[in-house]
Amino acid sequence: MPPTSTHQPPVQPALPDAVPAPSLYRRRAVGLLVILAALGIAGLLSIAFGANPLSLPTVWGALWERDGSEASNIVWTVRLPRTLLGVLVGAAFGVAGALIQALTRNPLADPGILGVNDGARFAVTVGVGFFGLTSINGYIWFAFLGAAAATVLVFLIGSAGRGSVSPETLVLAGVALGAVLSGLSRFLTLINEETFRAMNLWGLGSIAGTGPDEILAVLPFILLGLLIAILLAGSLNSIALGDDLAASLGTKVGRTRVLGVVAVTLLAGGATALTGGIAFVGLMVPHVARWFTGPDQRWIILYSALAAPALVLGADVVGRVIARPGEIEVGIVTAVIGAPVLIALVRRRIASGL
């Protein structure tokens, strides 16, 4: 943007995608309404569908009246906690993805692709294999530690060079780290059938088996991560201009980066600990958000926090419907949906570069 002369009244600043401002605001507001509607519908569907399908009026009634009927029991004890968990981890993964993409200026970043899942899985395997871990509550903390350590490691590897790392290099570093960690986990599970049995079902990315206690234990971390993300959004906007320019605009670049990594660790670590990792949500959602909102991080983070839960709930419903009476874990559904998105992204990189 050329500097405007001081004698003229300030010109309406040209937005990067050259959309006139009122139309952009209208588009952002309409998009927000659409996302909220989608989230509401996905939430209702998530409560209605399952091994015992309920009609939408029944769901609506049961939500407002907890009368001890069968429908009300299903809704309040099974479906509602599951749906709320989906919203929570969806928001966490979506915002974590948006943060990683903004921090690394990397359109291909995603907690799952960057090896966070494998770190959590490795830590839990070690816990089960060596420390005789049996309680789900213990799993959570090991998973959290492993996920956090993997996040920090990937960032360290990714920032080993001077300046920012190319997107592909960061993805490869995460994949390599994930490969090593998953190899070690596989070794630990293969030498002991008990460990194999215990780990077999962990880490597929399911929001079905987590109880309220664990959710409450991890909730503060995820909320703290979301709070940091909201506070950082403005600084991230200036970091997008490059570190030097951001510093000259008064942004504390180092502090923003460290806090950003802390937030990613809390969000991705907490959500991975609760679910075992849902891949590709953090990759897809911020991209789609960017198409609607333009490059403003505040809007991207807001959109991601609302749209990612809708995606997770939608994928969860799909997984419950297509494999009835059983179900397919939400992480598997998102991987099958998300991989083509990643392929499309590397095929046309201009579409929503950062």
Add this chain to the structure above:
Amino acid sequence: MSAGRVAFGYRTRTLRSRWVSGRVGLRSVVVSTALFLTALGLGAVALTHGDYPLTLQQVFAALTGAEQGFERTVVLKWRLPIVIAAVVFGALLGIGGAIFQSLTRNPLGSPDVIGFDAGSYTAVVVTILVIGKGGYWWVAFAAIAGGLTTAFVVYVLSYRRGIQGFRLIIVGIAVSAMLVSVNSYLITRAEIEDAMTVGFWAAGSLARVTWTPLVPALAIAAVLIVSAALLAPALRRLEMGDDAAVTLGTRPGPVRLGLIVTGVATAAVVTAAAGPIVFIALAAPQLARRLTRSAGVGIPAAAGMGATMLAGAHLLSLLIAQAYRPVPVGLITLCLGGGYLIWLLIRETHQRYGLTR
């Protein structure tokens, strides 16, 4: 040596005979030979290790037939096929990696990175768990078919005005991620015994190699090595670009197809016989290149390095088995190779090298 000598920057010997003539770099010949001798030495040491420890003299006696009893059975029937498999398969993986890295002009190119392993894994999982056939030939066939199909799909999906190295790799990662999640879905729904069978296969192990499956694998390996040797000069010319290669009398299309088929076939043979043994194809050519100090990745040195690495990993797995628990050799190569890949990425980032965007 003729009078018109060219300074290549390294010592060379010129070979002239009735059928073959050529120029070979002295250093790469010495390094390749040394690597193959190292691989054989590691293999010989590996013959002495196991549940029934032997001395090198006993192994030698058993190999020459001076010793006839139980020791001969142990060495010839049980351990020798595994050691031969380690050396030959390692060499094959090195060749495959060298071909792919040279074709993609990218140190990250290798059959396992572009999704070959994930594809064969999925096919094996489907064969064992869904179709219910766990026999050796079923698994081998499934591994080859799945790997080839996936490699083809990845190649087609990443084709957009030519193949660009990093795009190929990222598409490979995406397809692998999708297949891996399908695998885990199928595995978690299976009986625990079947699931563990699949798990052991996926870890990549030489332990179940016996003579029966090894002999056909060796026959195919011989064909592949000959075809790689025949195509090697053309591969060097392709490195200079298609135009230069055409000028020098190479037809890029058929030659490249032949090279790709050979490269994928090396991975297919190894995966069919031993399960996925990852990262050797990735690391061997680059390590060999650093030893030979040559400009490009040379096939003989990469083969020697691959053989040394796999024989070394096999010996390491035997030593770990003595000290702790049996480890599938594929997991050792996975951990060492993954570490190597991370190191390579950090180094690349420092040098700002290979960042094709």
